[in-house]
Amino acid sequence: MTSGLPFCELHLHIEGTLEPETIFALAAEQGRTLRDAGPEELAARYDFADLPDFLELYYENMGVLRSERDFEVLAEAYFARAHRAGVAHVELFVDPQAHTERGVAERTVLAGLQRAIEAAGDRHGISAGIIACVLRDRPVDDAERMLDAVLDAAAETGAPLLGIGLDSAELGFPPHRFAGVFDRAAEAGLHRVAHAGEEGPADYVRQALDVLGAERIDHGIRVLDDAELVARLVRERISLTVCPLSNVRLRVVDRIEELPFRALLDAGLLVTVNSDDPAYFGGYLDDNVAAVRGAFGLGEDDLARLARNSVEASFAPEARKRELLDRLP
Ligand code: HPA
Numbered sequence: 001m002t003s004g005l006p007f008c009e010l011h012l013h014i015e016g017t018l019e020p021e022t023i024f025a026l027a028a029e030q031g032r033t034l035r036d037a038g039p040e041e042l043a044a045r046y047d048f049a050d051l052p053d054f055l056e057l058y059y060e061n062m063g064v065l066r067s068e069r070d071f072e073v074l075a076e077a078y079f080a081r082a083h084r085a086g087v088a089h090v091e092l093f094v095d096p097q098a099h100t101e102r103g104v105a106e107r108t109v110l111a112g113l114q115r116a117i118e119a120a121g122d123r124h125g126i127s128a129g130i131i132a133c134v135l136r137d138r139p140v141d142d143a144e145r146m147l148d149a150v151l152d153a154a155a156e157t158g159a160p161l162l163g164i165g166l167d168s169a170e171l172g173f174p175p176h177r178f179a180g181v182f183d184r185a186a187e188a189g190l191h192r193v194a195h196a197g198e199e200g201p202a203d204y205v206r207q208a209l210d211v212l213g214a215e216r217i218d219h220g221i222r223v224l225d226d227a228e229l230v231a232r233l234v235r236e237r238i239s240l241t242v243c244p245l246s247n248v249r250l251r252v253v254d255r256i257e258e259l260p261f262r263a264l265l266d267a268g269l270l271v272t273v274n275s276d277d278p279a280y281f282g283g284y285l286d287d288n289v290a291a292v293r294g295a296f297g298l299g300e301d302d303l304a305r306l307a308r309n310s311v312e313a314s315f316a317p318e319a320r321k322r323e324l325l326d327r328l329p
Pocket residue numbers: 013016051058167168169195198246276277
């Protein structure tokens with residue numbers, strides 16, 4: 001538990017909540033044999049050299065997600081765990097292109113997520129929305145097709161599609177390639193966010209803002225290399241969705257203490273804490289908050305600030321934001 005504070009989780013890949021046990025349970029249901037003998041053997045391979053190394057296994061494992069029910073069960077398990085972590089609102093990422101390539105339609109994915117989101121409201125009082133991410137290491141045409149398909153699927157299923165995001169391998173895949181897709185997403189009324197400055201340079205963050213119109217930057221820890229950019233992010237209240245355990249497990253830093261977490265806060269940035277791919281990186285939101293709390297000696301006021309930042313940075317309706325802010329000290 002995170003001291004009872006209402007946190008919004010703004011950087012969470014729903015496929016990254018797929019636990020090894022669930023991978024084996026789904027494979028067994030489908031009569032499929034996996035490369036590893038069991039969940040422990042699979043989890044023993046969760047030792048990643050960098051982001052691309054992680055992504056290889058992440059895309060392979062999600063091959064067990066096939067039916068609407070699979071996506072529903074996946075998200076239900078996440079919401080139950082997030083509730084225990086003190087999460088009150090979630091804007092979850094999904095990678096539709098990674099599913100259509102095995103013949104799983106956008107409609108199937110969004111319909112399953114929609115059912116879990118509805119249940120999360122009823123069971124846990126968690127509000128949630130969906131951000132469909134463009135895989136930046138795939139062709140622009142594929143992203144254009146994905147955008148049209150998720151807009152149609154959201155209209156058909158009633159799934160709360162909040163925005164468009166940008167993820168997958170970063171280095172060598174600059175944001176500017178997707179300017180057209182992001183423009184069209186904005187015209188369709190979607191919010192825009194982008195992974196930038198995780199392994200890539202501060203310039204990718206600048207492109208995400210200038211060319212894609214990003215309203216939040218996912219990770220963004222490399223911005224401290226560029227003082228002018230930091231000043232702009234502070235001035236424009238653009239938040240960074242920082243994922244501490246992810247940065248350690250993907251070797252962006254060797255140890256959590258090496259993260260510039262205090263420097264980001266001291267610069268006046270709207271920093272939030274998130275879990276990214278919790279089934280792979282060693283912990284959910286509460287574990288990430290506990291990790292930075294321990295490493296940087298955060299006090300109650302710091303934790304309340306992180307929770308407040310997460311509410312401010314969310315795309316929740318104003319009334320919901322006020323409700324959450326009222327629960328803060
Ligand atoms: O941490 C990440 N970075 C980029 N793409 C991703 N897709 C899942 N997790 C990640």
